[in-house]
Amino acid sequence: DQQVKQNSPSLSVQEGRISILNCDYTNSMFDYFLWYKKYPAEGPTFLISISSIKDKNEDGRFTVFLNKSAKHLSLHIVPSQPGDSAVYFCAASAFGNQFYFGTGTSLTVIP
Amino acid sequence: DAGVTQSPTHLIKTRGQHVTLRCSPISGHKSVSWYQQVLGQGPQFIFQYYEKEERGRGNFPDRFSARQFPNYSSELNVNALLLGDSALYLCASSLVRGGYEQYFGPGTRLTVT
Numbered sequence: 017d018q019q020v021k022q023n024s025p026s027l028s029v030q031e032g033r034i035s036i037l038n039c040d041y042t043n044s045m046f047d048y049f050l051w052y053k054k055y056p057a058e059g060p061t062f063l064i065s066i067s068s069i070k071d072k073n074e075d076g077r078f079t080v081f082l083n084k085s086a087k088h089l090s091l092h093i094v095p096s097q098p099g100d101s102a103v104y105f106c107a108a109s110a111f112g113n114q115f116y117f118g119t120g121t122s123l124t125v126i127p
Numbered sequence: 128d129a130g131v132t133q134s135p136t137h138l139i140k141t142r143g144q145h146v147t148l149r150c151s152p153i154s155g156h157k158s159v160s161w162y163q164q165v166l167g168q169g170p171q172f173i174f175q176y177y178e179k180e181e182r183g184r185g186n187f188p189d190r191f192s193a194r195q196f197p198n199y200s201s202e203l204n205v206n207a208l209l210l211g212d213s214a215l216y217l218c219a220s221s222l223v224r225g226g227y228e229q230y231f232g233p234g235t236r237l238t239v240t
Contacts, residue, residue: 020169022169048227050227050228052231057233058233059131059217059219059231059232059233059234060170060217060231061231062228062229062230065227065228105169105170107169109227112221112227113175113182113183114172114175114183114185115160115170115172115229116172117162117169117170117171118169119167119168119169120168120169
């Protein structure tokens with residue numbers, strides 16, 4: 017039972033454009049959502065998070081949007097840079113006890 | 128400051144053998160979680176430890192066990208290895224139990240032949 021889903025395995029975007037990565041979840045008890053970035057041969061790196069009491073959180077070029085009624089969140093990267101090329105994982109947790117990860121989206125930013 | 132460290136980096140074992148993986152959290156972090164990541168999938172939660180006690184367990188068989196030491200480092204043990212245990216094993220630490228911001232180590236790549 018995949019409680020967090022990332023339906024797009026890959027995404028290619030031109031440098032300078034917006035990258036939008038999507039994530040859906042099924043468990044309405046999730047109260048915190050996170051995005052991680054992963055380069056090959058490294059562990060995931062925390063990128064940005066959002067609490068379920070908010071609908072938007074922004075950190076520099078990265079913005080996460082949460083739509084609780086649709087059980088959907090998205091990560092926007094503006095402007096996209098070649099160094100952003102990596103696998104992005106969406107994760108969710110209920111009270112920090114267990115984290116559920118999506119299967120990842122491989123982002124390629126084309127110079 | 129050192130990040131989360133894991134050892135060994137790579138490991139090759141034979142079916143039926145036992146393996147121990149090690150993790151040292153970021154200094155000051157008291158919670159350690161273990162994840163299994165098979166190729167093409169996201170990390171899957173195995174255990175969470177806080178103050179040397181198991182605080183959460185994912186859907187893994189009893190062949191998987193772990194412990195946390197007084198210095199907050201942790202070991203993951205897997206008995207009777209199966210081919211399907213081949214994966215990247217990730218350790219993550221957080222400041223407190225239920226800490227949402229976890230910091231991951233580079234992982235241990237386990238290959239079972």
